[in-house]
Amino acid sequence: MARPTSYKDDALGTTDQGGGLRTTGYPLDQAIAAAEAALVDHQFPDGHWCFELEGDCTITAEYILMMHFMGEIDPGLQERMVRYLRARRDPAHGGWPLYPGGPFDVSGSVKAYYALKLAGVDPEETPMAEAREAILAHGGAARSNVFTRFLLAQFGQIPWRGVPMVPAEIVLLPTWFPFHLSKVSYWARTVMVPLSILYTRRVRARNPQRLGVRELFTVPPERERRYFPVWSWPNRLILSIERTAARAEPLFPQRIRERAVHEAAHWFIERLNGEHGLGGIFPAMVYAYEALDHLGYGPDHPYRIRAGRALRNLVVERGDEAYCQPCLSPVWDTALACHALTEANGGTPPEEGSRGMDWLRPRQVEEGGDWTADNPDLAGGGWCFQYENPHYPDLDDTATVANLLHNGGDSEQEADRIRRAVDWVVGMQSRDGGFGAFNADNTYHYLNEIPFADHGALLDPPTSDVTARCVGLLGRVDHPEAGAALRGAVDFLQRAQEPEGPWFGRWGTNYVYGTWSVLEGLSQAGLDMNEAWIRQAVRWLKSVQRPDGGWGEENDTYFQPERARRAPRSTPFQTAWALLGLMAAGEARSPAVRAGVDYLLATQGADGGWEAPWFTAPGFPRVFHLKYHGYNKYFPLQALARYRNQTGGTPR
Template sequence: MATKLQSADPLAAIDMAVDRAAAALTAAQRPDGHWVFELEADCTIPAEYVLLRHYLGEPVDELLEAKIGRYLRRIQSPTHDGWGLFHAGGFDVSASVKAYYALKMIGDDPQAPHMVRARTAVLAAGGAAAVNVFTRIQLALFDAGPWSTVPTMPPELILLPRWFPIHLSKMSYWARTVVVPLLVLGALKPVARNTKGIKVDELYTGEAVRAATKAADPKWLWTKGFNALDRLLKAGDGLWPTKLRRRAIQACEAWVVERLNGEDGLGAIYPAMANSVMMFDLLGYAEDHPVRAIARQSVENLLVIKEDEAYCQPCVSPVWDTALAAHAMLEAGGEANIASADAALDWLKPRQVLDVEGDWAEERPGVRPGGWAFQYNNAHYPDLDDTAVVVMAMDRAGTADRMPIDRGVEWTVGLQSKNGGWGAFDADNAYDYLNNLPFADHGALLDPPTADVSARCVSMLAQLGEGADSPRMAAAIDYLRREQEPEGSWFGRWGVNYIYGTWSVLCALNAAGFDQGDPMVARAAAWLRTIQNPDGGWGEDCDSYDLDRTGHVPAPSTASQTAWALLGLMAAGEVDSPAVARGIAWLADNQDADGLWGQEYYTGGGFPRVFYLRYHGYPKYFPLWAMARYRNLKRSNTKRVTVGM
């Protein structure tokens, strides 16, 4: 039964809703103090997992494959017959080809109705020849597509000096970890051990499959140059000196081994993990070799296996979930909730990376480590977003030992980019020309500063007492001012989308002392009010990431996006506005019987237009946080948010 607000004391009803949500969130906390919730992407990760097992020639796990098959069939679209990149999303040819291939590998009859519908949709979209680069690689690994259509990335790339225009250190962390083992696979061009010999010839239209190149834009000489370079590399394939090629492959191998990251895997993300396993297999590592075995186990650790279905996660999010849930519990208050938050912070403390200079040190040598990663372990790749959120939670809880806070701040300020903002993992990772590489057709090769991550860093510094007039804060706020969209919102790189970005920046501006009289704040708050749904909630579709940046795309109200909008408006000083009251009512009316909120819509960003995430934790802790804050502010004299988030 949903909690209603039609009682004599509306705040008493909210108290009940907050208590139920906090109790349910506490019940989900692990015995050691941390939270971790499922992190679901689209069909591509479970499909690639099935294909990986067959590529390696492993014994078929019929029970597991049957569960993954049921999952893939369930999320097939009933409207366009293929698979999209998010819940209720439009048709995506690359995702659909991978899902179809995985189902066929599992044993689905190509003449089964769901396979016929999928195949018809794929062929209507240009067939398997129309897929993106990473899907072309997947097909080539099974000899189901030609390697000639894959852009050439020679392993000798790893030997180039850092000043060279194309260099691994100039790419984002996720691109580095995915690309390095791929350099070996692309050079040696292996074919899967899959004994079934299953291919997908029926997904080709008969049109000639052309090599993948970036569409030439006369304004971008880089695009034409990189396309020409790719043709040159293809023409010279096989002419590399043997010793140089061997040295390059050994360098790639050593690079991966150094960053293997135990059972958490290379980069702690599925594509890099899977590529590392295939690389080790190709280089002759036995199945029981410690390096290959631990890389293989890292992939298994991503599985979510339920009674009827199973899928593979792209990564796990325990640090992020734990830090955000701790904030929600601190907001809820009360002895038991604060104890839960303290246990979470105790779990987080030893996960701070204090002794590993990760890849970020290439750009910022001399900065001491001090960040937190997103996953259980990912020491080479801590991220600034997690670090800022953890530091703010520790400060908010009054953590006695200030060392983790001080080191987190030191590392964060050391990675501020020249334009005043912060990226997620590196400083000044903004070599835009690299997105013109034929290999980068996903447009996500870089990790430039973004408004949402920058806002979190500003929030952290402001919460710790740094004034808005300090040089680094002034530069950061000026960056945020430049990033504001004409209608008043901010782009959300890591969450969907303008609602997420606007919430993030409004919290930062409030912490830095900007009130609702500031034009930036007033425009943003007005924008949030104008996009509120008629039912009182807020929603935004992933299609808002379209290249034309036209802005917010309306969608049904979701618990997480409603909470973000409410937290943003309250940070802007609008706790008493009718829009906030209606949003709180929507959350109360949509609270489930278990005390939490459900949400199938994807509100997490992986790579805009390419990869989206459904954080199963978002509708659990963000609505609690928003309702508790509303109650707290309504009962306070100041009506002002006093923390950074």
């Protein structure tokens, strides 16, 4: 589609809304055309989209630390990452938060401080001194989370007794054992296996400058006795057992230990995933890269070369700054961009959407991945989140892509592709009727009590948002098992609804995201949107609309749900989520929707897009948060286009 030439010359022009924000006053049709053109501008020549996926500063700090661990320092890249870290320290509390405007985080601050010190920043300059004071005021580096303490142990800053056991023998455990790799989430197992080698061999960082951070401890690390927090009585019991086993570790048979290291190496090398990296996620990729080095794979070995490139592919360079993404999101971005363009084209994919769909089709995963451990007879059919990650397709992407392709044609080949996707989705349904992201029945909740799980995200249980996406697909297809699967999933959603009416969103912040996801899925499945429980959700969405007509929600709602009613600001994409949810429930002509559309029109930028700096998607709630840069590009477009399609009119 050619970029429109008329909208920038519209008589309404641009207006200054204060704070330097330039916004448009486009009429609805021109606003949609401008947004569509802005989205198409980001399409790659081969038809796909991949927007930046920005995490908090811990990932960038870990990249610097990895360079010093390996002794492979890129001075230019390191300096650009230093600028990025410096700019994101929060002077209000002295350290680094997990998202802009968030509270001080001791673990992230320890990593950022150490990375800057290794990169040559003077620890006595004022920002570093303030960060150090904040870390000490929060108990010091010993109060860091598990992953930060592992890093400190590798750099020789704390004794290995300061980290939980992750022995390589975990790969030898039978499936009936209380702990088994198949019992934890995909992201946990891809991290734990290479880490188990580093732990078992007590691998130390090269650390060419021999720099440490003893100044970040309130008690000398070798004398510290409180490395492990206790958060429940089951955790206290398991911790006592684990610490007893740790003391007995020197007695483990060496022959079995070496066999375990060999099996762990075989496990993760089989899943290295070429230049896309182990699991497609930064933490697993880093541990794999370091483990390959320890196992003797030299810098010129193909494994090392590809693993190093996978890490470098995550780096984003913007001007004189650089940061590292936690992973890449091309399938997710492409599917959602195509959905928005299809909506803007009245329900038929435009040429750009068709090219995006052509890019998606051959990326359907057909070979068996780790899901076959529990479903050995279940054939492939899903899509993954990244460019490639064939061991780990996910339900969220699969339902989103299959729903898109369902709109794209009725050829025999397309029907077969959708059938295989639905077969896989049905086969991955959990016994409670819900769907997790990557696993079925990953509900061994006692494992969240082990010392390694202080982040509380070791598992991948069914969630409302992923289940809702699957409901939307199952309700639209002609499939022999779709009806039963749909009934079970809808029952799950009814049980999961919060008392006030919303749903908790696992993969987006939070209740606005979850409630939109469920309302959209139920509508696509053809449910009666006037049922009482659905109207309760509609009333809740309207009740949290802000005075400016938009919607917003901060990450604090993951542990303070009542704050969903006290959002300090609206964002374009959260407003779009709420609008899409309300319109799915038949509210297109309501005053709430009209006000939300007005908000989007008033905040659209002169380039046709929207901007918002806020991080409103969780990697792990309360631990790791993300900003999907594409969300401001395609969700507002989809919401405005749906409003036009459903009303044929304009806002007030």
